[in-house]
Amino acid sequence: MSHPDLYAEVDKSAYTNALAKSSPVTKTFFALSALLISVSASYFDMPGVISFIVPVVVFTICTSLTLGLAKVKAHLYLDLFTYPILMLILSCIFIALFFGSGTPVIEIPLHWATWTIFKSGISMSVNTFFRVAGALSCLFFLVLTTSITDLCVLLRRIRIPQAMVEMSMLIYRYIFLFLEISAKMSLAQKLRLKRSGWLSSIRSLAMLTGSLFIRTLDQGERTLVAMNARGYDGEMHILDDFPSARKTALVGIVLFDVLLIALVLLTKTSGVVL
Amino acid sequence: MHIMEGFLPSPWWQIWWIISLPIMIYGIYKVTKLTKKMPEIKPLLALVGAFVFVISALKLPSLVAGSSSHPTGTGFAAVLFGPAITGAISVIVLVFQALLLAHGGITTLGANLFSMGIAGPAIGFFIWWAFKKARINPAIGVFAATAMADLMTYIITAFQLGLAFPDNGSVFTAFAKFFGIYATTQIPLAIAEGLLAVLLFSFLTKYKGSILQKLGILKIPTSNKTDEVNP
Numbered sequence: 001m002s003h004p005d006l007y008a009e010v011d012k013s014a015y016t017n018a019l020a021k022s023s024p025v026t027k028t029f030f031a032l033s034a035l036l037i038s039v040s041a042s043y044f045d046m047p048g049v050i051s052f053i054v055p056v057v058v059f060t061i062c063t064s065l066t067l068g069l070a071k072v073k074a075h076l077y078l079d080l081f082t083y084p085i086l087m088l089i090l091s092c093i094f095i096a097l098f099f100g101s102g103t104p105v106i107e108i109p110l111h112w113a114t115w116t117i118f119k120s121g122i123s124m125s126v127n128t129f130f131r132v133a134g135a136l137s138c139l140f141f142l143v144l145t146t147s148i149t150d151l152c153v154l155l156r157r158i159r160i161p162q163a164m165v166e167m168s169m170l171i172y173r174y175i176f177l178f179l180e181i182s183a184k185m186s187l188a189q190k191l192r193l194k195r196s197g198w199l200s201s202i203r204s205l206a207m208l209t210g211s212l213f214i215r216t217l218d219q220g221e222r223t224l225v226a227m228n229a230r231g232y233d234g235e236m237h238i239l240d241d242f243p244s245a246r247k248t249a250l251v252g253i254v255l256f257d258v259l260l261i262a263l264v265l266l267t268k269t270s271g272v273v274l
Numbered sequence: 275m276h277i278m279e280g281f282l283p284s285p286w287w288q289i290w291w292i293i294s295l296p297i298m299i300y301g302i303y304k305v306t307k308l309t310k311k312m313p314e315i316k317p318l319l320a321l322v323g324a325f326v327f328v329i330s331a332l333k334l335p336s337l338v339a340g341s342s343s344h345p346t347g348t349g350f351a352a353v354l355f356g357p358a359i360t361g362a363i364s365v366i367v368l369v370f371q372a373l374l375l376a377h378g379g380i381t382t383l384g385a386n387l388f389s390m391g392i393a394g395p396a397i398g399f400f401i402w403w404a405f406k407k408a409r410i411n412p413a414i415g416v417f418a419a420t421a422m423a424d425l426m427t428y429i430i431t432a433f434q435l436g437l438a439f440p441d442n443g444s445v446f447t448a449f450a451k452f453f454g455i456y457a458t459t460q461i462p463l464a465i466a467e468g469l470l471a472v473l474l475f476s477f478l479t480k481y482k483g484s485i486l487q488k489l490g491i492l493k494i495p496t497s498n499k500t501d502e503v504n505p
Contacts, residue, residue, distance in 0.1 A: 035280075098451055135381060163305050177324070220317025221317060224316065
């Protein structure tokens with residue numbers, strides 16, 4: 001799936017999943033605390049030891065919550081993972097082959113030097129793989145269950161300055177506006193043979209970006225006029241009507257976090273020794 | 275740039291957060307002040323944010339390193355608004371990229387913000403300012419500023435990755451390895467981004483000169499065609 005389609009799908013899922021109506025406070029608190037604990041567990045990583053227990057636990061829990069409880073479509077979840085995981089695998093291979101120090105696993109003599117692959121390089125790369133996979137599952141849980149509008153209301157509640165929250169909402173709106181207009185312009189250019197040569201295709205791209213910028217700028221000014229006409233006084237009022245967080249859910253999350261931290265501390269010395 | 279979610283181990287992601295946080299707060303303070311003074315600037319600010327989002331979402335996989343190569347767009351924003359406000363816009367853009375595209379992340383926000391939202395724009399703005407002082411053609415200034423901001427972003431990212439994943443105990447060789455991989459795709463891209471910024475700048479001067487003057491970027495009188503758009 002191409003990028004614009006993918007994030008339109010993600011946006012749709014945020015509004016239509018089974019957890020869409022539950023409190024964003026609960027969802028955000030859960031996802032962020034799990035994310036921070038699981039990434040912080042890497043503090044105990046040791047060279048030459050693969051420790052994967054915490055990230056795997058976090059990954060399993062977040063994935064089952066996303067697919068089971070929030071009922072997000074499995075193929076969307078997979079699509080979302082495809083690109084980052086592909087990049088991650090390439091990165092990890094690079095780290096395993098070219099980084100590390102200490103005990104070598106294999107030494108390959110080349111003409112100009114010896115290429116050494118180290119145990120610590122391999123453990124670093126595998127640990128990174130698990131850490132990122134766990135972290136991504138937390139992030140995807142948040143993204144697929146909570147809409148950006150809800151997050152903006154949340155930001156205002158935790159006293160992020162009004163100007164920033166408003167900017168976030170406007171940027172969010174403009175991203176989609178930008179993509180829509182650019183798709184239309186690109187089609188129009190294609191119909192007028194924009195790719196008839198190398199030079200003309202470069203010029204077409206510059207024209208597209210330039211007029212896109214000005215078009216959206218104009219749109220922005222019109223938006224401001226429209227807002228002024230409706231009594232805009234420098235503050236955007238968002239309807240803040242999401243359900244308040246249930247106490248049991250919050251207690252449950254705190255309990256989960258405590259258990260997770262306990263797991264981190266218990267397993268800090270265990271792992272597969274290379 | 276754009277180090278993936280969770281890619282930096284503890285304590286590096288915390289360290290970059292601590293470094294970026296004060297600058298982020300200063301940027302937010304500047305945005306609040308500017309929008310209070312000129313509410314009509316809000317759409318333009320948001321637009322630059324969306325622009326940065328869209329062009330930095332055009333990513334080319336750079337093969338390695340939990341990161342990817344693409345234009346950053348923040349150099350141009352720095353020329354328009356200065357580095358502090360660009361930093362604040364970058365926070366929003368980076369959070370959206372992390373949430374909507376899985377591109378960057380929350381734990382790595384500090385590191386990404388430092389490279390893309392702080393160091394790059396700061397260098398870009400400094401070059402723009404120096405060229406302006408030297409009375410060199412603004413087009414050349416815009417080109418140099420955006421291209422260098424782009425390169426600077428990648429140098430810093432390579433440095434951040436080098437610190438977190440030292441090679442044989444040496445940060446420098448790790449840095450050289452990471453940067454070597456970026457450089458192949460990034461130098462042509464930096465030039466392309468510079469050219470794009472120049473074209474955009476001339477477009478804006480031609481059609482929206484009034485707002486550029488208001489921002490204090492242009493001192494020269496612009497053509498009579500201001501605010502008349504017919505692309």
